[in-house]
Amino acid sequence: MSPIQRRALLMRALALGAATTLPGCNYEDPNHPDLADDFLHAMSYWNDRVQQALFDPHTLAPTFRPDQITNPPRFNAFYSISQAPVVDPATYRLQLGGQIRDQTPWTLAALNALPQTSQITRLVCVEGWRVIGQWSGVPLSDFLRRVGADTTCRYVSFQCADGYYSSIDMESALQPQTILALQFLGAPLTPPFGAPVRLRIPTKLGFKNPKSIVQLAVTNVYPGGYWEDQGYNWFSGS
Amino acid sequence: MKPTRKPIHPWPVRLTHWLNALAIVMMIGSGWQIYDASPLFGFRFPPLITIGGWLGAAIAWHLAFMWLLVVNGLVYFTYSAATGHFRKFFPLSPRAVWQDFRAALRFRLPHEKGVYNAIQRLLYLGVLAAGVVIVLSGLAIWKPVQLWFLCDLMDGYRIARYVHFFAMAVIVSFTCIHVLLVALVPKVLPPMLTGGRQEP
Numbered sequence: 001m002s003p004i005q006r007r008a009l010l011m012r013a014l015a016l017g018a019a020t021t022l023p024g025c026n027y028e029d030p031n032h033p034d035l036a037d038d039f040l041h042a043m044s045y046w047n048d049r050v051q052q053a054l055f056d057p058h059t060l061a062p063t064f065r066p067d068q069i070t071n072p073p074r075f076n077a078f079y080s081i082s083q084a085p086v087v088d089p090a091t092y093r094l095q096l097g098g099q100i101r102d103q104t105p106w107t108l109a110a111l112n113a114l115p116q117t118s119q120i121t122r123l124v125c126v127e128g129w130r131v132i133g134q135w136s137g138v139p140l141s142d143f144l145r146r147v148g149a150d151t152t153c154r155y156v157s158f159q160c161a162d163g164y165y166s167s168i169d170m171e172s173a174l175q176p177q178t179i180l181a182l183q184f185l186g187a188p189l190t191p192p193f194g195a196p197v198r199l200r201i202p203t204k205l206g207f208k209n210p211k212s213i214v215q216l217a218v219t220n221v222y223p224g225g226y227w228e229d230q231g232y233n234w235f236s237g238s
Numbered sequence: 239m240k241p242t243r244k245p246i247h248p249w250p251v252r253l254t255h256w257l258n259a260l261a262i263v264m265m266i267g268s269g270w271q272i273y274d275a276s277p278l279f280g281f282r283f284p285p286l287i288t289i290g291g292w293l294g295a296a297i298a299w300h301l302a303f304m305w306l307l308v309v310n311g312l313v314y315f316t317y318s319a320a321t322g323h324f325r326k327f328f329p330l331s332p333r334a335v336w337q338d339f340r341a342a343l344r345f346r347l348p349h350e351k352g353v354y355n356a357i358q359r360l361l362y363l364g365v366l367a368a369g370v371v372i373v374l375s376g377l378a379i380w381k382p383v384q385l386w387f388l389c390d391l392m393d394g395y396r397i398a399r400y401v402h403f404f405a406m407a408v409i410v411s412f413t414c415i416h417v418l419l420v421a422l423v424p425k426v427l428p429p430m431l432t433g434g435r436q437e438p
Contacts (some may be wrong), residue, residue, distance in 0.1 A: 029293040040295070043302035055385050061383045122395065124382060127293065128276035130395055203383050231294040233301065238383040 006116035027231035059204035070131035096215035101148025121202035137181035159215035166225035245433035271296035372405035
């Protein structure tokens, strides 16, 4: 995707309207950083490190009551709801890559057969709004240990059916509330909300919760992310 | 022997004043752009007066300049506490404020170099308090999980956004009055640049 196309998508996703865009502002072209971009990158890297230091694996994200759940849930992506990918659950496979010993792809049935956990947590969007939802699925730490992932690696990366991609730090990946979500409100995830498998990580902003994950990898090579590569802070912890 | 005359504004006050001016222009401009991504009220800030151009860049500016705002603010507070600079804002009584307010309305509020009248004391203390509130609420919005106690203090994430917004409104209002008064009494500007000398 060219930077121009990306920017067009971005603007649509922000739903600000193209009229609010000023030409010549920062992070305009990620491939040609100017002095301001370099400054912002350096500060963002510093903020990653501060957030990593601030991160306490024992601090749990707050949980909420069932009556506080936002229903219907709020859709948000870099495309409109009608363009959300539809993955066939029967043929779905979760591919594994990187520093993982057993890279056998996982079917949805196999994932559903693993011990599940449920949470009512808050999803805070980088735009400022927040929703509360009930997700259940497999704790990512359990899954990583089961497949023999090298948890001394720095990153867990995700590729999605819609072309989205993102990555998180290993410490956040192992936090007990970080799950590979399979259900919302006790029913299988639906296509616009991340079917069949999404990451639910209440200690990070919404865009760090990739949907419709088709590949998971463990690596020491910085994987970046769809929004992160355009200038959003990588760690983006809550 | 020359009488020792203290500067009206010692250099640490001047330095932190102007760094703070830069920080709040950047923070407010980028903050307005961030607000526009998910407005709390039925209006948006026009793009001409926002900084960043789009949400990603606005957040990057906001989270970069927050360090200048906070570190500079801490230097100012530490300096002021250590040197007794805060004494310039006291005593402050409602009666004195009322008297000076009435005098100000009649344009009869005298301005003595290096001494703050009751209105100034009230405004400066008010904007300092708003500065503390805006930093605490901003941290609560940035880190509602890790800094959960700040988020609780603000009565939750959503309320913290409103607190942050209103603290911004207080600071913007102060800045408008502050700049207007400097325009009306321009002799107060040079001492903030050079330090000035108190009348013996």
